[in-house]
Amino acid sequence: MEALISVLTIFVLAMFVGWMVITKVPPLLHTPLMSGSNAVSGITIIGAMLAVATPNRFTTIIGFVAIVFATINVVGGFVVTNRMLGMFKKKG
Amino acid sequence: MDTAITNLGYLVAAILFIACFMQLSHPRTAVRGNLMGVAAMLIAIVVTLREPAILERFAPTLPVIAGGVIVGGLIGLLFATKVQMTDIPQMVALFNGFGGGASVLVAGAVLTDTPNPSLQLTVPTVLSGLIGGVTFWGSLVAFDKLQELVLPGRPIVFRGQQILNGLLALAVLALAVMIVTNPGDTWAYWTLVAVASVLGVLLTIPIGGADMPVAIALLNSYSGLAAAATGFVLNNNVLIIAGSLVGASGIILSQIMCKAMNRSLVNVLTGAIDAGSGTGASADEVYAGKVKSTSADEIAMFLETASRVVIVPGYGLAVSQAQHAVRDFADLLESRGTTVEFAIHPVAGRMPGHMNVLLAEAEVAYDKLKEMDEINSSFEQTDVAIVIGANDVVNPLARTDPSSPIAGMPILNVDKARTVVVVKRSLSPGFAGIPNPLFAADNTLMYFADAKKAVTDLLIAVKEL
DSSP states (O other), X not given: OHHHHHHHXXXXXXXXXXXXXXXXXXXXXXXXXHHHHHHHGGGGHHHHHHHHSSSOXXXXXXXXXXXXXXXXXXXXXXXXXXXXXXXXXXXX | OHHHHHHHHHHHHHHHHHHHHHHTTSHHHHHXXXXXXXXXXXXXXXXXXXXXXXXXXXXXXXXXXXXXXXXXXXXXXXXXXHXXXXXXXXXXXXXXHHHHHHHHHHHHHHHHHOSSOOHHHHHHHHHHHHHHHHHHHHHHHHHHHHHTSSSOSSOOOOTTHHHHHHHHHHHHHHHHHHHHHOTTOHHHHHHHHHHHHHHHHHHHTTSOGXXXXXXXXXXXXXXXXXXXXXXXXXXOHHHHHHHHXXXXXXXXXXXXXXXXXXXXXXXXHTTOOOTTOTTOOOHHHHHTTTOOBOOHHHHHHHHHHOSEEEEEEOHHHHHTTOHHHHHHHHHHHHHTTOEEEEEEOTTSSSSXXXXXXXXXXXXXXXXXXXXXXXXXXXXXXXXXXXXXXOOGGGOTHHHHOTTSTTTTOOOOOGGGSSXXXXXXXXXXXXXXXXXXXXXXXXXXXXXXXXXXXXXXXXXXXXXXX
């Protein structure tokens, strides 16, 4: 129970931080914000790596697929965001 | 000690993730912010690799992990470098789906591997399976609709849709109770994922093309929440923090989009825009005898004396890939001493900020891209407003007719400009399905053409002045 409370605390506080930080992003950058945050949600890759590390063949296979999915998310998201942000230039 | 180092690494990653979002608040720092996100991800991955669970089974595990990363990385790289800027919405939707799908699989694997799991594990597992399943299939449907592969872009609604959704929700609840009370039966989890998948499809098909910005933002939020739920399953802080940051981001964006359409989230999600209902005038009444069609040469004459021109881009610009032509046109006007600015409505295009990215791609300086609130007061001092492929976001009925389906929606006040030029292929209505009195206004000239062709012809006409 205690462990649950501590992770719940982290969750709620992180939501607040997210709220405050992200309301400051201007509409100009909303598309890169979405593709960038998309890449961040690929953090599940860590869980997928841990899932692979078991003797159970079924979960190893599932973990492998999860790693593929999450990596598409992470690599694709960051690369396309970088591509987009490179296009935003000020005059002169 | 080992876990302490891992957790410290996760803390550094979490700080970098937050910093990454902070830097995204300005185009000057945003590139660095994105790189911070990459660094955070790498740190999180490296410290996880030294987890005892992985090290113990290092030999058989490493090739699987490396193989997955290589396959996924190549696919991601291929998509990300090949995609056209006009197609960014569907690509974001697709990536989003993969994130949600990964969360479902991880939660399922942990449930399978854990003997006698506690409530603290089963409850978030259920949430991860539900949210992740909805995200995966919802995103695939959104991708399909935007790409117009199988499903049409318009909303798909049928009788009893809400009842069916309700029944599926009940099934999810029943399965959730079964998983929590008897976690050994992993089939219940995969059944729940299957039901959530159907739900994901059914919840996304009623959302129409122009409402896609909301849908994508919401699915983005879900993929973050699914990752956070997986973090609860694994008791892993960095997953929870990164996931909730994404969750918050998506929620904020969908709220902004809803506000920009003056509609509630529920209204958008049920596809319930009541087109043509009420007392609104028909297209014939609004347009008959009042619409003035024009030519490139006539518009060029107006532009010759204009000192201030505002261009209003809409989805039509993206469809015809007219962004580069528009940039050339704006440059030409500027070289003749005219001030040119772009007015961007928050819901123009198919995702939040879509128009900004397109115009940035065409190398329009970002300080020329003005938000609605910033530019609206200046239309009265604007000589020519050129609307390219936009409709509902410039419809004055939103201000004047309280019974209109778009009543109260904040719009760009282009009708206040001295002369309005509307580039559009026909008088067909926008997503709201209502006629637009702007097209029949005294100071409006309609230029019926494809956006790219129209702008190119305008360019030539202005050059010949």
